Amino acid sequence: MPLRLDSAQPDFEQRFVDLLGAKRESSKDVNDVVAGIIADVRARGDEAVVELTNKFDRTSFTTADIAFTAEEIAAAAAEVPAHVRAALQTAHDRIKSHHEKQKPQDHVYTDALGVTLGSRWTAVDAVGIYVPGGLASYPSSVLMNAVPARVAGVSRIAMAVPTPDGEINPTVLAAAQIAGITEIYRIGGAQAVAALAYGTATIPRVDKVTGPGNAYVATAKRQVFGQVGIDMIAGPSEVLVIADSSANPAWVAADLIAQAEHGAGAQSILVTTDPRLADAVEAEMDRQLSLLPKQAIARQGWNELGAIITVTSLDQAADLANRIASEHVEIATDDPQALVPKIRHAGAIFLGHHTPEAIGDYVGGSNHVLPTARSARFASGLGVLDFMKRTSILGCTPFSLAALAEPAVTIAGVEDLDGHGRSISIRLNR
Amino acid sequence: MPLRLDSAQPDFEQRFVDLLGAKRESSKDVNDVVAGIIADVRARGDEAVVELTNKFDRTSFTTADIAFTAEEIAAAAAEVPAHVRAALQTAHDRIKSHHEKQKPQDHVYTDALGVTLGSRWTAVDAVGIYVPGGLASYPSSVLMNAVPARVAGVSRIAMAVPTPDGEINPTVLAAAQIAGITEIYRIGGAQAVAALAYGTATIPRVDKVTGPGNAYVATAKRQVFGQVGIDMIAGPSEVLVIADSSANPAWVAADLIAQAEHGAGAQSILVTTDPRLADAVEAEMDRQLSLLPKQAIARQGWNELGAIITVTSLDQAADLANRIASEHVEIATDDPQALVPKIRHAGAIFLGHHTPEAIGDYVGGSNHVLPTARSARFASGLGVLDFMKRTSILGCTPFSLAALAEPAVTIAGVEDLDGHGRSISIRLNR
Incomplete structure (x- = not known):
């Protein structure tokens, strides 16, 4: 009850x-296991990724087969019935249309002192999307991760989706195809996250890793955070x-x-x-x-x-x-x-x-990747901003620098950072 | 050279x-030490926080003294010379003015099908700001963390700043005063992060922890991520x-x-x-x-x-x-x-x-908390958005639900989630 x-x-x-x-x-403590896997992938690259994936997924592919070929993707996607494909296309189009409204505007302005201030948004270059294998291998999640990245302007999206017991999920590959993803690896687990974060001979490293996964995947994301960006731990x-x-x-x-x-x-x-x-x-x-x-x-x-x-x-x-x-x-x-x-x-x-x-x-049309476990107190669902970053812009004129020099040099002084103060004052005595 | x-x-x-x-x-591996400290704080609360801080900071305060009193804050702030206070006020006002321009707009609209879609931004309720003690105890960092939080609308800001060898940094307390922070704890290290994240009898837990710190503080932030939000690992x-x-x-x-x-x-x-x-x-x-x-x-x-x-x-x-x-x-x-x-x-x-x-x-006026160690590839400087979160809004009419039902039920079917499909189809047979 x-x-x-x-x-x-x-x-x-x-x-x-x-x-x-x-x-x-069940918060299984897999920290040490995952740390070992990440170290192994960093040391041995493709070899380690393939060996570990084969072991955990009961598969037997080689380093030459890490990436799905274009033919494999097309063949799998072709198995998907037309009405399913149409449904995924409808989902894709609605998600895209909504997320396009999330694109941030740059904003650069000059204040009363003549200081140029602003924010400029740019896309992350390369994103890795993790898609679980087996029961929780959802084509909708492919779209929910890939579409905001595309809308943000991410130029390279790599996807990792393991094939437990060699089983490929054709609908997941069809969703990837609809989202325009062509770089897909048949790898999974913490080793896939490590490969995306650090790169191997076959897999160029990415800048951010998103997507759901089991305790090993979640722990790996936590451990590579900093080396790459991650989305939430779902x-x-x-x-x-x-x-x-x-x-x-x-x-x-x-x-x-x-x-x-x-x-x-x-x-x-x-x-x-x-x-x-x-x-x-x-x-x-x-x-x-x-x-x-x-x-x-x-x-x-x-x-x-x-x-x-x-x-x-x-x-x-x-x-x-x-x-x-x-x-x-x-x-x-x-x-x-x-x-x-x-x-x-x-x-x-x-x-x-x-x-x-x-x-x-x-x-x-809204995103289904959302904060769980009470984290909506501080976190947001996945969106376009997660695949972009903001660069601050600051520019002084000789006049505005002179106007701001005194308080800046004063604070540098109390922080015991004389070099900071001098980098300002040296410009005043032209 | x-x-x-x-x-x-x-x-x-x-x-x-x-x-x-x-x-x-030097990436000291302090994972196990920090995990032990966090577990200790969760188990013993204030006692553990005080005991650990006293040990690492060579201090001897009691649980009754965890929080600075209003008198202590006022007395310390009064030691700060007027021109330093004025400089901090100038910094505060310029940071505030710039960050106010970062406040996001809610955006809710109705699409062609009649679906209501949108994003609504709300502030995090409670934020904990960590300020290191000793050499890297910077009043400017207090402002750079606290002002965006205030601008975002955060109603409670708690600050932790240790006092190594009992030494209080008056300029840090003056900066806190200027930023309107009244809840300040003389605690530091991983134990302070744990106290902010999980709460103790004296310290109500917060929803997000920001601010710089040593390897112990950084590792603690990484470990409490998920329980609370964190900013970047600097x-x-x-x-x-x-x-x-x-x-x-x-x-x-x-x-x-x-x-x-x-x-x-x-x-x-x-x-x-x-x-x-x-x-x-x-x-x-x-x-x-x-x-x-x-x-x-x-x-x-x-x-x-x-x-x-x-x-x-x-x-x-x-x-x-x-x-x-x-x-x-x-x-x-x-x-x-x-x-x-x-x-x-x-x-x-x-x-x-x-x-x-x-x-x-x-x-x-821009923020000095910025992504380091090549993380500008995927991360942004601290800003108002870090202290807010976005809630998606979705609303269907009977007509738009009927229009979207077929693709939704189809995808639910291929994902083997019949209950999802039924929650839609049950509404169609009124």
Whole structure:
């Protein structure tokens, strides 16, 4: 049974804190293993990458086969039915159109003293996208990572996607093809992240690595951070549905199930002002779960990590939402916009009864790579800015330098950095 | 002697690659020590923080004294001379004015299908700023971290600044006062980062930790990343001066020295089209270094890590600059703007002969927290966006949901996520 909480219960605060702190991920300590793998790849390059991938993926390719050939990509993509290809193209086009609106503007101006100040944005040169093999090998994730990079202007995108037991996911390669990715490696795990970050004879190194992965991949990203940029460390997915009496219990249940079917720590929470809706959703969950092909996973997730919380007002629901800082927040009310300003911490907000979270996973146009595990308190979903960087511009005239010299030399003095002060004062005595 | 390279030398490429790869930081492996400290702080809270800080800083305060009192802050700040305070106020006001221009705009729109899409920016609730004790305890860094956070709208800023041997840096506390910071803790090291990230009885946890620090602090930030957000992991400072024959060798030398005086791996590189300027700068370095109070540090840095590279054109200089991806790039030519578009990777660009990098350290208005160690390939300087996060907004009407249902359900199908598809299709059969 999922947790049932009522904000009127005397022990509500403690039980809610326990819910927030519930351990959802087995945080296997793989630091040392991963450090060893990275060192090995740095020392032995391709050899190490191939050896380790073959070992973990039960494959037997050679260094000559690290990269998929154009023919292999075309052949795999050709296996994908036309309607699937069309769906991916629709997703691609909508994601592209939305992300184009995220492109930042340069802004350089001259202030009253005559100082030129500004920000200039440029794209990262080369990005590596990690795509997991096996069950969590999602073509939609290829698009969600590659399209913002392309829109940012990244000129080189390399993709790593392992082929466990030699199995290639044709839909993933079709998505790569639609996104214009031609550089694809059949490697995985920490060794793939190391190869992308440090480069090998076959794989030129990139500047940033993004994409989801298991504990080894996540730990490798953490360890190569600094050598390259990384996106967030993604945890299990989660949804918070805020609903009032206007919500349809069957629809709410379907959305909670969609999240729970990810398994592996995924969490679905309903917060509602309507105790009858809470009961109806719980009954619906049971009914709909029994119809789901993968019901075992979803049912286990819902029973272990799911929660239904009844509250006295939508304002209270928003307060709890801010404490949960969920990856996805659905507002299943007739006037969702009224609640939006009150929800400060959320990866994405889905408005009203007709916006199931799943629409955002695929074709809404917004990105599905979103901050998990309460990190929406400080992090954003993936976007164009993640594939660009800002260079500051500063320019003084002789006049403005003279005007700013005194305070600058003073601060340099208290910081005991005389050379800093002298680099300014030497210019004043022309 | 600093390295002298000439792009016409037959072995130039190899020697330049060696320069790029020069080890500038002793990367002490303190992973296990730091992991132990973080675990200790999580288990024992204030007790551990105080015990560890007292041990490393040779202090003897108690848990009751973790936070500076308002009186202590006022008393320390009162020691700061009026002209220093005025200089810090000028710096504060210019940093604030520039960073206000970085505030992002929300953007929500409705597309042709009737889908509501957008981005909404909100501030991080609570930020912890780490300020090193001892030699690298810089009031300017307090401003460079705190002001963008304030401009972003962060409501709570907590600062940790250790007091090695009990010594308080009054100018740091004055800078904190000017930035409106009242929550200040006399703690340092990995234990301070852990306390900020996880919270203790005295120190409520924050959502993001920023600020420079030694190897222990940097490693702690890396380890708490995910629990909280962090800024970059800063390495030794660096400057690249691009100069042609219009440059003043004495001014160029002064700027190279300003960087070298940071010591601890700081690197100064001159790239010039004029061999005579190269010679003149080298001679000037020697002359000016002998006049510097801290000449030993600067001379050692210049001799061990400095480089003068002669090239045949400013275009070639820009190419090398992109490979170096320096924290600071000065363009010491008469027409610096002409070169700006060619420099794609730089933390900050300083325009022309009258913009020594040091002006940007203090009062230019741009941020001095910038990407080091070639990370300008993928990272930006600190700014307002680092203290905000973007929430995606997505809203469908019944019509737009129906229009998008088919491709979404198709992709859910190939990803074997039936629950996702059902959460969409259930809404179509009203």
